[in-house]
Amino acid sequence: xxxxxxxxxxxxxxxxxxxxxxxxxxxxxxxxxxxxxxxxxxxxxxxxxxxxxxxxxxxxxxxxxxxxxxxxxxxxxxxxxxxxxxxxxxxxxxxxxxxxxxxxxxxxxxxxxxxxxxxx
Ligand code: AMP
Ligand code: ZN
Numbered sequence: 001x002x003x004x005x006x007x008x009x010x011x012x013x014x015x016x017x018x019x020x021x022x023x024x025x026x027x028x029x030x031x032x033x034x035x036x037x038x039x040x041x042x043x044x045x046x047x048x049x050x051x052x053x054x055x056x057x058x059x060x061x062x063x064x065x066x067x068x069x070x071x072x073x074x075x076x077x078x079x080x081x082x083x084x085x086x087x088x089x090x091x092x093x094x095x096x097x098x099x100x101x102x103x104x105x106x107x108x109x110x111x112x113x114x115x116x117x118x119x120x
Pocket of ligand 1 (some may be wrong): 010022033035036037038039046092093098100101102103
């Protein structure tokens, strides 16, 4: 079955539709980047495809262009925020052990400080 375009119960679908506020850092035809409401670094954005995909585990090769658009938007925001040269981390959490709390694919853009490795 095809992935639905929108899940009526999804927080990020509601932000994309403008039904819940979100600070938009960038918007394209296919992607929004919003400010994370609980930032974990001086730069913390979320690059989100407008189409509802529950997590990266649901991606297939047919979604290649969507994923590239998400990463491209994340890279643009990293440049705009001035962390492209100092470095930044793109993170996708998948499922409970990784701490995924919103079931709509999103790429965290983290930067502006030295980031520890391995993550907790
Ligand atoms: P994850 O835990 O990887 O699923 O990431 C979800 C992220 O969404 C967390 O970093 C939250 O702080 C963030 N978040 C939750 N609600 C909102 C909201 N209303 N606006 C912006 N970011 C949010
Ligand atoms: Zn959604």
